[in-house]
Every structure is written in C-alpha cells, then in structure tokens.
Amino acid sequence: MKLASALLMLVGVVAAQQPAKTNSSTVEDSMPKTAQEYIAAFERGDDFTPPSTGLIVNGQPDLAALEVLGRSLATADASAREKIVRLLVDLGRRTDPLTPRGADVLRHPKILELLAGPGLAKPDSAREAAMDSLRHLGTFPDLKHFGDSFMKALTDAPTEEAFLLVAKAKPSVGKDRVERLASLPEWKSVEAAKIGRAALGDKDAEDTFLADASKAEETSNGRMLADALSKLGLIGTPRALRAIAERLRTPLIFEIPGAFEKSIRLDVLQALLYNFPDQPELYPNNIISEADYTVAEHYCERTLGVKYTVPPPPFLTYRGYPSPRE
C-alpha cells in the first residue's frame, strides 16, 4: 500500500515537472480564425493572446475582416473594444514590411483609420489602448492626418493619453486649444499636459524639459537622464529631438543592482524611435556592435543635423549580472 502511494506520488511529481506540451491540432482548432469568431470570443470574455490567426491574406490584413472588426469596434462594450484594438494592432505590426528588419511600426492605412476613428469613439479603456498604440507605433506623417480627430478626442474627454497623442501628432490648429485645456486647474500640474504644451510650441514648457536633461547629465544620473530623454521623446519637437540625439554618446548607465547595467545610449535610441518607429537602425534590439550605434548616429546626423565630436564610450548595451547556480 505504501509502495503504491509512493509510486503515485512520484508519477505526480514527474508529471508536474513536464512542460505543457502543445497539442497543435487542438489548440489551433480552438483559436478564432475569422473576424466574427474573434468578436464572439471577445464578447464571451476571452482575452486576446497574440499572435492573431486567420485574418491575413497574402501577407496583409484581410480588408473584409477589418471592416467587420471596425463595425464592432464602434458598438461593442469597453472590454470587447479593447481586445479588438489589440487584435488590430497585432495585425498591423505583424504584417508591416519593416517588421522582419526589427522595426515595430503600425502603418496600415485601414487599421490606422479604424483606431483613430471608432477606436476613439467612446471614452473607455479601448480608447486609451488605441491612443497608446497610435502614439507608440504610428509615424508622425501618418498621425498628422488624424490631427483633428485626436484634438476632438482630447477636447471631448481629456486624458493623459490624449494629451500625449496630440503631442505626437502635433495638429496645426491644436496649440491654442491645448494651451487652454492644459491651463485648467485639473491639468495644470499634470506632466502629460505640460508635454502637450511643449510639443505644440510652448517654448517655456519645452525649456523646462530640456533643463531636466541637462541637470541629469551634469549630475551623472543615468536614471534621471533616461527619464528626461523619454519625456523629450514624447515632445518630439526638432529642438527636443536634437537634444536627445546629441546624447547618443553618453557614457551614463542605469543599473538595477544584481540584475543588469544598461547603457543610456539605448534610452537615447528609445526616445528617438518613438518619433521614428519606421527606422530599424534606431532599435536597441538591432545594436550588436559599436558599428550599429554608428549607423544610428549617421541617421541622426542626416535627419537632425547633429554632429558627434567626442569619442563614443566603451561599447555597452546591457551588461548582465549572473543568476546563481542552484
């Protein structure tokens, strides 16, 4: 009896240590393959888990499926809308021709149109997700076409995401309206509103963020510089972008003790690629040697007119710390 129990326990232990093997046919059979199936799954409460399946024709998102998703995006509840947004974003990212080159960009016109249209139709979590994806993955030339739509979203229901999206798209008529909104008591001290002001031409606001970067540099505080660069990236004015790019040879690092050291040069690239997500040479994952940093520098010289005169620091992306053997 004792032996049998021990054997059963041993079987249990062994089973617990085996990975969950994928039964491909079963899993794939249960995954949605059409837009309607996705919508039904989302309305049931299923989450969206990338990668999407079945909605790509000839390497591009199926336009008929996008129409169906767009209609539902306009009418579904917040939870289903948010998942549709994530599905659309996944489709756009995966099928972009620059993805195999290491870029992470959303340029599909129909998907952009859906995110900027029905995606922003309701003040809910889906709208916030759509705004977040648009500003992180959209290029400035693409986003500026939707400037009016973004301004309306900001005016109708101001949120931090809306300020940041308007900051990136920089609609030509937005400056006064952003100034008015950002000066309201509830927004006056909110950083996203200040970034919006700076992005749309408020020099004083822009100067404040530039000064933060200088101060971080003067005090050799890598973490603070990374934070300041990130905000300058959100502002994205020519002056802010130059200020970021000029620091592409910073020797500063950011450290999580016991985990890793990270070169702030990667944060410089991160802040730049927020504004130029269609430039694979700016992606930290594409930096393998100093030559790759040099390629990124050349892009900054060409595009932003930056000159690099000081020598680069010793090559570093991440310096990992060891996990102990156990």
Next chain:
Amino acid sequence: MAVLVQQTDGTPVQGVTVSVDGKGWSGVTDASGNFDFGVVPPDTYTVTAQGNCPTPPPPSPISQTQPVPKGASTQFKLVLPPPDFDLTAPCRILKPGGNSVQMSVSEKPGNPVGTYTWTSPSTNIRIDNPNSTTVTVSGLTVSSGRDAEVITIKRICAGCADATKTVAVTVATVIFSASPNQRYGYDDYDTPADHTDDHICMKQSDYSFLKVDIQGGAVGTDFDFVCDDTSVCAPVAPGGDASFDLRLNSGSTNKGATPLKAESKCAGAEVFAQIQTHVYKEKLVEVVVAKIHDSTNSATDLNFPSADYAAETNNINAKMKEGVVKYSITNYDPANAQTDVRFDLDGNGVLSYDIAAGGGRELNAIKTAFTGTGTKTRVAIIKDMKSFYYLSTPANVGDTTITVTASSVFGYPGGAYPLGTGASQENVRVASSSGSTITLGSALTKAHVAGESLEFPASGWSSDPILVTEGSSSFDVLKWTIPHEAGHRNLQLSDIDVDATTIMYYSRGRTDYRLRYCPRQQRYAPRGTENQWETIPR
C-alpha cells in the same frame, strides 16, 4: 363627588385642573390624582379635566358626565393622554469607539417644560447626560442586529401625563477586504488581520471589486462609499446587503491614488472604513522567447524542446495583474520549434559566456540570429552554459593572484572552479577580488598562459538576450524565470530578499508570484526597500 385623573396606564396625574361644567367649581388634583368636590346636591354633572399639556389636543372632551345620587359617594375617572414631544435623532448608525452622536428632545408648542430621562438596557452603547434634553450616544461594541440598541426617553411634567418615546440605534463596523472577484491587485500590507492599512489597485479606465462586510445589522445603503479624488476612483452605490462586492470604477489617470471611504450618512460623515486605492496605466511587457540549440552539437539539445512558453502567458498574467502588469509572451518560432543557431563555436556543448565582453561571440551569434523582434524583450532558452573570465597575463606556479581581462569580478560563492583547460587545468578557490585582480585561496600548482579561462558559476545572465539555462531545472522554474527576468528589464524591479512570495524573490524557489505594494527588502546594495506597484514605470 371625587375626581381621579390618571394616565392611560393608571398612574395618577397631579396638578390637573378639574372643573364642573356650569357650576363654577374647580380644583387641582393632588399627588394621588384626586380632587374632592365634597358633598354636592344630587344631579347630573359633567366634570372636565384640563391638563397643562395641550399637545396633542386631548380627545374631545376629557370630561365625564354622570348622575350623582343623593348620599352616594361618586367618583369621576378621567384619563389624560400623554403629551407629545419632538425627538431628533438623525444618526442611528454608530461606530464602536467612534464619534458620539447627538440626540435631543424639544417641547411641542404650548407644552410646559418637562424633564427627560434617557435610558437603555444595552451595554453596546453609552448615553452621556441622560437627564437632559440633549444627550450624546456612543457605540461601544457591535450590535447583535439592526436596531438592537433601544433607548427610551421619558418626559415628566406636573399637570401632564408622563410621555415616553423610543429610538433604536445600531452599532456597526465596515470591513474592506480582497474580493475573490477582484480584477487587479490587493495588498494586505503584511498584516492580514488588519484591514486598515490595505491597498487595492486597478487598471485605468476600468473597474474592480472590493469585498465589503458590514457587521452589526447595518447594510450598504446606510453608508456613502466615496473616493476623495473622484477622478481617480468612483464607487458604484451598493444595495441593501450587509456583505457584497463594491464595484469601483477607475479614472483615466496613468498613475493616481486616493482613499476610498465608507462614510456615515450623518452630518460629519464619520469614516467607518478606509482603503487606499491606486489606479495605474497597465504596463504591457512584450517578451519573445526563443528555444535555442546548435544542431552541430547534440549536447546543446534542449531538455524541453516542445515547451510552449507563450502558452503560459495567462498563468503568468493571473499573478502579474496584481501589479496592473500584463505580459505578452510569444514564441520566436511561429511553429514553436527550436531555433537552430550555430553558437557553440568552441564545441564544448554549452554556451561559453565571456563575462568581460558582456557575453562574447557565442552570445553574439544568438543575438545576431534573434532578429525582427522590434521592442520586445528577448529571452533565449538554452540547455546549459559556462561563464568565464580570461587571464590577461600569464600566471606561474606558486602565484596566489591572477589577473583577468574584466575590469571587475563578480563575487564567487564557495567551492573550487576550473582554471585553464587540458593539461594545465586545475581547480582553484577564489578568496577575493579587487578590480581585475583575483586572489586565490591557495598557490597555483600549474602555469597558465594569457587567455586561459577561469569558470564562474552562473545559471543565466540578464544580458540581451536574457539567457535562461535549463540545466536541471523543472519547466515550472523555467517558465517563472521569464517574468522574473523581464521584471528586472521592463518593470525596473530589483531582486527581493527575505520574502519568497514575490515573483522578484532572488532565488528560484518562489512560492507565490505576486507584485506587492508593501515595501520589500532588496537583495543587493544599497539594500533599501522597494514598493513594486509604485516602482514600475507607467
């Protein structure tokens, strides 16, 4: 002819004026409620009593008519109704040990001033100044049920019937705790029995649930559930249950906090329970996992070649949601196959990691092959690895120090590690290091040329890609190592000491995987504490 004036319960009423209609005879009742008109001629008389309390108007009339025969001793009995008075007790839900509430009485117009006595058999409340028109009532202990504590107010006044009223109060508590239906996090701040220091978090523009238990007989509608900053959190008013899930809608802020309170509906809005509510923008962590082997050397074949790390996303997120974090884990190979990379350049069957170079050529081989990953955090699963420092100068027999190419050396645990290869190999103990110089535990027994290796014991590196070795680890350990390492990289979280219940515990022996609000002790210098919810960049 005698007159007796009584209350409804038979108690005599003193000081009441009684009169005989049409005769002009009158008098005032004594302490026994009596007045005696003496011997009157036989006739039919109507006797009327006029108390001092006209409110409420007595039943019409308080009089009695009856014949008085000759020589008979006739008694008129008149019953005076109790007077009305006003009772003000706007707040009848009390908190044990909380604020006292005021209750008061006042006379109806025209009534003389009476004296009042407030009494209660209850030991769950205390009444201060019980012989006045205004008292304060305090809750002491929780009631056994709604309106279980009854207070009796008695009014006494000469010439009026005694009057009493009652008011019932409830002594209640409200307790906030984690709901089984919560959608995000709840942190008991290391004090499971004390709910007053707890924290709850939610994703922006979303909602979650908080468990509310009301004890003592009060219910949800007895309280206002309010957040101080309504742009951060907006509770949905509950129904009339004593135990329920309170829905909290979150605001659109990327990072905000405000107290949620259960307030009494009385003036002063006493707080019965409070919890700090946090709203965060959900942090999306995108990770791509490649299972790497080198087909030119079968020793690099993985122990778990069919493991589906992406399939663990939901299990991982079930824990990570407690910090409003969401992982999106994808397999690098669309078919979840192993990725064949020619990385074993030295043919030793494992990945050789050059510590001074941050990985070196074998890691670079993997990095170069691991393309098209955008901004995702890359994790490479490999069968095993060896990490090395390399001698920068030759070392001779008898030397007790060696110099390596690295500018600093990680601390060695105890044990002996191989220095050199082949005939020159020997095991050495590392006593200490300073810069690129390593002091050994004993003198070298063999000579070593520059470039020979000294092994360092590591099972993985937080490099790029993050290296996770299978070694002899279980799949369960491996799958949780991924969010741990990505937690360093993407969430900027430190290794945690002492508390094995968090995903960021430094050792692989974790027992739970939550992210915490309550500050955790950091494992490495400067060994401060870290509030994980707040540290995560949003």
